[in-house]
Amino acid sequence: MLSIFKRKKKQNKSNSNRYFRLKIKAVKKETDDANTIIFENPESPFHYKPGQFLTLVLPIKGEEVRRSYSLCSSPFIDESPAITVKRVESGIVSNYINDHMKVGDNFEVMEAAGHFVPSLEKEQKKDYILFAAGSGITPLMSIIKSILEIEQESNITLVYQNRNEQSIIFKEDLNKIASDYQGRFKHINVLSQPTESWEGYTGRIDSAMANIILMGEDGSNLGTADYYLCGPTGFMQTVLETLIEFEVPENHIYKESFYTGEPKHKINSKAKSSDAAYDVKIMLDGAEYSVTVPSNKTILEAALDQDIDMPFSCQSGLCTACRGKLLQGHVDMEDDEGLSEEEIKEGYILNCVSKPTGPGVKIEIC
Ligand SMILES: Cc1cc2nc3c(=O)[nH]c(=O)nc-3n(C[C@H](O)[C@H](O)[C@H](O)COP(=O)(O)OP(=O)(O)OC[C@H]3O[C@@H](n4cnc5c(N)ncnc54)[C@H](O)[C@@H]3O)c2cc1C
Ligand code: FES
Numbered sequence: 001m002l003s004i005f006k007r008k009k010k011q012n013k014s015n016s017n018r019y020f021r022l023k024i025k026a027v028k029k030e031t032d033d034a035n036t037i038i039f040e041n042p043e044s045p046f047h048y049k050p051g052q053f054l055t056l057v058l059p060i061k062g063e064e065v066r067r068s069y070s071l072c073s074s075p076f077i078d079e080s081p082a083i084t085v086k087r088v089e090s091g092i093v094s095n096y097i098n099d100h101m102k103v104g105d106n107f108e109v110m111e112a113a114g115h116f117v118p119s120l121e122k123e124q125k126k127d128y129i130l131f132a133a134g135s136g137i138t139p140l141m142s143i144i145k146s147i148l149e150i151e152q153e154s155n156i157t158l159v160y161q162n163r164n165e166q167s168i169i170f171k172e173d174l175n176k177i178a179s180d181y182q183g184r185f186k187h188i189n190v191l192s193q194p195t196e197s198w199e200g201y202t203g204r205i206d207s208a209m210a211n212i213i214l215m216g217e218d219g220s221n222l223g224t225a226d227y228y229l230c231g232p233t234g235f236m237q238t239v240l241e242t243l244i245e246f247e248v249p250e251n252h253i254y255k256e257s258f259y260t261g262e263p264k265h266k267i268n269s270k271a272k273s274s275d276a277a278y279d280v281k282i283m284l285d286g287a288e289y290s291v292t293v294p295s296n297k298t299i300l301e302a303a304l305d306q307d308i309d310m311p312f313s314c315q316s317g318l319c320t321a322c323r324g325k326l327l328q329g330h331v332d333m334e335d336d337e338g339l340s341e342e343e344i345k346e347g348y349i350l351n352c353v354s355k356p357t358g359p360g361v362k363i364e365i366c
Contacts, residue, residue, distance in 0.1 A: 017285070018311055019057070020046055023106040025080055030169045034086040034135065035098050036072060041080055048075050048112030050120075050146035051139045051228075051256070054083060055110035055313040055321050060096050066312065067093040068319045070138040070230075070256070071112065072170070074145035084169060086135035110311055113321055115340055116256040118143055118226065125153040127221040129214075131239045133161035133205070133231030137169050139256055140230055148181050158187040159213055161205045161235065164194050188213060205235060210242035222246055230256040257318055257337060278356040282308065282324070283364040293356050299331070299363065300351040310351065311365065317353035322365075324351050329361030 022039040030036055048054075053070040069083040085097045116139055118128070128147060132140045137160060147154050162168045174187050190201040190209065203209060214222060227243055229236045236255055243253055277294040282303060293302040300322050303310045313321040317335035326347045334353040336344055349363065 017044075018111050019108050020044065020111065021106050022054075022081070022109050024101060024103050026103060027101060030084060031086075031167050033098065033167075034084055034169050035101075036082050036084040037097065037101060038073075038080050038082040046081065046112075048081060049117045050074055050076075050142040051116040051118065052112040052114040052142075053139070053319065054081075054112055055311075055319070056093070056097075057108040057110065058093060058096065059107075060092060065093055066110075068114075068258075068313045068321065070114075070116075070142070072138040072141040074142050074149065076146050076149045078145070084135065084138045084141075086169065110313070110321060113319070113323075114139075114256070115320065115343070116228070116230070116254055118147065118228070118254075120146060120150040122150060122152075124151050126151065126155075127225035128154060128156045128228065129217070129222075129225045130156060130158045130228045131161075131205070131210075131231065131235075132158065132229075133235045134167075135169065136230035136232075136235075136256070136258065138230075140228060141170055141173070143228060144177065144185065148177070148185060154184070156185045157217060158185070159190065159205065159210075160187055161190045161192070161231065163192050165191065165198065205238065207238055207242050207245075210239055211245075214242065214246060223248060225252065227253045228256075229253065230258070233257065233260055260316060260318060260337070278359050278361065280329075280356050281362040282310075283327075283362070284308065284310065285365075295355070297355070298352055299354050299356065299361075303351070312352055315352045317350045320350065322351040323348055324363040324365045325349075327362040327364055329359070330357045331355060331361060332357050 020042045025040040026038040028036040053068045055066055055068050057066050072084045073082040085094050087098050088094045130140045177185050190205050192204050229239050277292050280291045280293050282289045289308050291303045293299055311321050313319045318338050320338040326349050331354040333349050
């Protein structure tokens with residue numbers, strides 16, 4: 001697994017304004033397998049929006065590894081940026097963070113990115129219905145705190161799936177928010193393996209349960225509410241299908257995926273190039289690079305092979321860290337899950353899953 005993220009030479013990021021060094025100010029245990037890492041504010045201005053994520057660049061066992069983590073803090077009320085990391089079984093980075101990271105450690109992160117961001121307006125009055133499972137609560141926590149602060153007349157319902165009472169991340173914070181914002185925020189916990197004393201919803205959120213929960217809501221707002229979903233693929237698919245049954249317009253539904261399977265493309269793939277290779281021009285941080293992309297590599301892979309300091313994280317077309325705008329030519333993009341329809345129309349592509357289909361391709365990283 002480590003070799004996927006191996007890069008040929010150490011690349012110099014010092015000239016890039018995409019990277020920050022963040023120092024850990026505090027570590028807070030949320031559950032047995034999740035910790036929140038709170039950062040000191042860096043000296044250079046560090047901006048983020050609710051729902052965005054950071055890409056951590058960590059040296060682990062002599063290799064550089066990258067992973068994305070959503071900010072759980074709100075840029076509007078929290079003093080410091082924070083992420084919450086839940087262990088994944090045998091996961092390299094999530095276990096490293098939970099086992100080894102301590103106050104005073106510092107490491108590189110890429111600037112905040114992502115489009116799972118509500119457009120908040122002071123005068124706006126909306127209903128928001130949020131569905132989370134496990135660590136999927138992290139971007140939603142940032143979104144919840146931000147909506148309650150900025151849109152004083154908007155209301156939020158959070159439906160949150162976990163295994164048991166002990167595995168509810170942010171349990172106390174959510175209870176406090178519910179008591180501070182009575183009438184504007186409510187959370188419905190659904191537990192798959194609760195203790196006997198549990199009186200709430202029990203089981204997994206399948207289509208039947210999502211139906212029951214939504215039927216319990218004020219039906220008049222279901223069609224006009226905005227929906228934010230974050231959790232495992234199966235969970236999101238179930239909720240999505242239920243919302244479509246409820247005739248919720250698709251442009252009211254926003255999704256963030258953390259994981260869809262193994263990375264589709266592996267950095268430094270040993271596969272042999274077959275025939276055509278095309279030169280691609282890449283504009284990055286004010287410089288222009290010419291990259292020869294063989295048919296067995298993506299644009300990202302070929303650029304990294306030439307030691308160009310391309311931004312990237314998941315290599316799966318999911319996180320959008322490698323996003324660029326296609327200025328000229330054509331590319332074949334294998335997966336566009338991370339991009340909105342609008343971005344695709346505007347010509348954005350994901351370099352980690354794109355290959356040129358002919359000569360004359362020019363991309364601006366933005
Ligand atoms: C935009 C974005 C935001 C994210 N935000 C968060 C966050 O706020 N908190 C958080 O804890 N995680 C978050 N993630 C997931 C995170 O980036 C890592 O994928 C996760 O921590 C696993 O990394 P790892 O190195 O521990 O596991 P790896 O070593 O990469 O993988 C170990 C094994 O677990 C599988 N696997 C990898 N990731 C997952 C997963 N997420 N779920 C189930 N199986 C997996 C792999 O296939 C492999 O078999 C986010 C991901 C994305 C794309
Ligand atoms: S690196 Fe994540 S979408 Fe390309």
